[in-house]
Amino acid sequence: MKGTRQKKVRLIVNGNTYELDVGGRPDQIQPFHTLSHTLRETLGLTGTKVSCDHGACGCCTVLMDNQAVLSCMMLTVECDGRKITTIEGLKDPKTEDLDPLQQAFIDHTAFQCGFCTPGIIMSAKALLYENPFPTEEDVKEALSGNFCRCISHYQVVKAVMSASEEVR
Ligand code: FES
Ligand code: FES
Structure with a gap:
């Protein structure tokens, strides 16, 4: 107008x-x-x-x-x-390969319904940008604001630790 x-x-x-x-x-x-x-x-x-x-x-x-x-x-x-x-935006724009963190969630079956998973992966990605070598406690702290009603938290911690170990 x-x-x-x-x-x-x-x-x-x-x-x-x-x-x-x-x-x-x-x-x-x-x-x-x-x-x-x-x-x-x-x-x-x-x-x-x-x-x-x-x-x-x-x-x-x-x-x-x-x-x-x-x-x-x-x-x-x-x-x-x-x-x-x-x-x-996490996949490789050229190859379309999944981000190692996404692949780790699949490899560790770190979800059930998957509704919470994008948010958890993005929180974990932010953690790994800031701290590529987190401890399990660091992972738990970084993901403490992400809730999963399917109780996949144990596998989530394993997946994030395994993705971080890939870059060590
Ligand atoms: S939808 Fe944003 S914190 Fe729950
Ligand atoms: S996998 Fe279902 S809410 Fe987290």
Whole structure:
């Protein structure tokens, strides 16, 4: 509308840059949209899951500038210019091979229903960026905000430890 200040939000998601209009139309990013909503509903990246939608379960964890964040607790407009990585962005862009962490989850059957798994893998990825050689206690601490209703936690710790051992 003439006279209305146009605003955009720029997100770099999994290496792709998106310039998204902010406004009140259904096809625009609304000021109250969360990052998880934008990833799933606007960009179609449904690998990021939403469960509690209020910061309590860790399902929606993604990386922002390589640090784990809860995407249900961030407004998209707050993420302008930030680099976001979702579970879809972990595979090798050329070979499409899975990230070693993803492969370790498969090798150790570190999930059952899998709903919590993208968030757990992204939290673990952030840990390994910061500390490539964690102890089991470090892994438990880093994943303490991620809840798994299928109680896969023991296998999850084994998977993360095994992925970290691969790079030793
Ligand atoms: S969906 Fe974001 S923390 Fe539960
Ligand atoms: S594998 Fe089902 S909630 Fe974690």
